[in-house]
Amino acid sequence: MQDRPDIAELLEAVAAFLREQVVPATEGQVAFHARVAANTLDIVRREVQLGPVAQSNELARLHALLGPGAPSDLSEANRLLCARMAEGALDPATPGLLDHLRQTTRDKLAVDQPGYAAGTKKKED
Template sequence: MQDEPTPIELTKAVADFLRSEIAPGLSGHQAFKLRVAVNILDLVTRQLALEQGSDGAEAARLAQLLDLNGSLFELNRALADRIADGKVDLTTPGLPEHLWQTTLDKLAIDQPNYASYKRERGRRNE
């Protein structure tokens, strides 16, 4: 384990610096390219902060759903194989909930500002 600052703090600091110190002086294509870079840093920051927890929860749901142990990759492969073989479908207890939660966890990292994501997250928090 490294001392502080953490990777999350570092990526956030770089994104904040670019957004507040560099972006105001740019326009046109250079400003666009900077916005792309800042968005990438923001995504990496969210991924560092959220992925371990969401991956762990996904693996736990899959292990229970499939009655298997394995890595997240292996469990997802087993789920895909069972779906392809017709052994699992949307009538399988727990599968729709698992797929929906996995989708929400991925959106929390990739697109947390999507209106539909925010609306669904609000419903689940009520």
């Protein structure tokens, strides 16, 4: 374990430097790429902060949906979920499936597009 600054703080500092120092001091393509780099660092920071818990929760939900023998690897479990949905073994009427898909989407949006994710709170369908 590292002392401060931690990974998230380092990423945040570099993103702030790009936004506050590089973008205003440049123009055109360099300024654009600095903004893109800062946004990329923000995504990486959120992935570091939110990703492990979200992935653990996703895998737990997948195990509940897929039952005994479900893969312990998240990618493999998702492939099995997709296969079962494609063959009709799981469908929107399957208890927990839609909730799982919604929560997984919210968790991914929280990393990639947090402003959008804030508007995706669970609503009555």
